[in-house]
Amino acid sequence: MRTGVARPAGEPDTARIAPPGTDWARLGDTVLYWADDGAPWDAVRDRARSGGVPLEEGDAPGPAADATLVTQVGRVFQREHPDVPVLVDKGRYLVVALGEEHRARIRPREREEVCYRVEPLRPGTVVFRGVTPVAREPAPDVQALADAVSADAYRDVLTELVGFGTRHSLSEGFREAAAAAADRLRALGYVVTVAPIDVGSGRSANVVAERVAPHRSPRGVVVVTAHLDSINLAGGPAAPAPGADDNGSGAAGLLEIARVLAAVRTRHDLRLILFGGEEEGLFGSTQYVTSLDPAARLDIAAVVNMDMIASVNTPEPTVLLEGAEVSQGLIDELATAAATYTSLKVQTSLRPFNSDHVPFIDASIPAVLTIEGADSANQNVHTAGDTLDGVDEDLAHGIVRMNVATAATALLADA
Secondary structure, X not given: OOEEEEOOOOOHXXXXXXOOOEEEEEEOOEEEEEEOOOOOHHHHHHHHHHOOOOOEOOOOOOOOOEEEEEEEOOOHHHHHOOOOOEEEEEOOEEEXXXXXXXXXXXXXXXXXXXXXXXEEOOOOEEEEEEEOOOOOXXXXXHHHHHHOOOHHHHHHHXXXXXXXXXOOOOOHHHHXXXXXXXXXXXXXXXXXXXXXXXXXXXXXXXXXEEEOOOOOOOOOEEEEEEEOOOOOOOOOOOOOEXXXXXXXXXXXXXXXXXXXXXXXXXXXXXXXXXXXXXXXXXXXXXXXXXHOOHHHHHHXXXXXXXXXXXXXXXXXXXXXXXXXXXXXXXXXXXXXXXXXXXXXXXXXXXXXXOOOHXXXXXXXXXXXXXXXXXXXXXXXXXXXXXXXXXXXXXXXXXXXXXXXXXXXXXXXXXX
C-alpha cells in the first residue's frame, strides 16, 4: 500500500469526500490517503488532485507493508520498536508501516502492563479531531467555582505526591499516598472508604470519597476519577517512579476539585475515586465497576477521568476528550466548559484506550478521559524522569477548571 499525507484547509469532515479508488483516515489536522487497489503513490496523488484535494507526499511504506494504528502511553511503542517506520506521529496516536518482519514480534504482549494498542487502520477512521466548541454565557455560580481553582494548592498537592518517590500499586509509597489522600478528603468533610483491591497476586486499594446531596430524590451521581499509582517499567516495583504527569497531575487535580466543591450544596451526589492498579491493567477501576449493582450503575450520570493533564504536546494548551458513543453528551459538555471557562483548545476522540474511563464505558456508563492534547507525547512517562520539571501548571490548571465547571454544572442541575 502506497500512502500520502494531506492537510486540507477545510473542515475536518472534508476528508470524507475522497476521490474514487482512494481511502483515508484522519488524525487531527492530518489525513492519510491510500489507494484501495494497491496503486502506487502517483496514482493516489493524481486521484486526489482530480478530486480537488492537494496532497503532500508522505513516507510510503511499500506494497508489502500495512498501515497500522497504534495508540500508546507516552512513547512506549516507539521505545520498544524504534525500527518500525512511522507514517503519522501524533504522540498518543501513530500510524506505522507494519511489514512482515515486524508482525511476528509485535503482538499482544503477555505482561500485565498494557501500554499500547496495535490494530489495523480501517478506511474512514477518525482517530481524533480538533473541534471548536461554542461558549455559552457563564453561570455565575459555576464561574465562581472555576475561579476558585488554585494553582498554589494544586502545586502543593502534586509536590507531595511526587515526594513519595514511587506510588507503585504494591509499594509502601502507594499506601502512604493513599492514606494521605484519604486524610485530606476526610478533613474536607467527605465520607471516605479505602477499599482493598487485587492487583495480580498482590493487594492495593481504591480511595473512595462521597458527599451525598441533602434530601433530594431522585438523585444522580457525578463521579470524578484519577489513578493514584505510578510505575517505572524498566526499573520494576522498587525503582523511582515519581509519576508527576502520570498520574500525579490527575490525582492532584482530583484533590483540588474535592477542595473547591467541598462546601457546595448540590442537587446530586458527588463521588471522588483515586484508583490503584491502573498501571498494571486497570485493576482498581475494573473491580470498582464490577462491584456496582445494576441500579447503582444507572444512578451514575457522568464520569470525568483525569490521567496525564500536565504535559504540553501542542502549539497551544490543548485537552483531548476521549470517550465513546455513550459519552458523546458528556464530551460535548466538557468541550463547552472548556470554551466557556478556559482558553483551552479541544480535541475529541471516540476510541477509548487504557485508562480508568474504559471499564465505565464497557458498562454503558457515560465516561470521558480528560488528558493533555495529542500531537506529541511526554517521553518520560513510566520512567524515573517523569518529574516536576516536566509539568506545565497552566495546562493542568485549565483542565482542572474545565472539569470543575463540568462537574458543578451537573451537580447543580435539576433532577
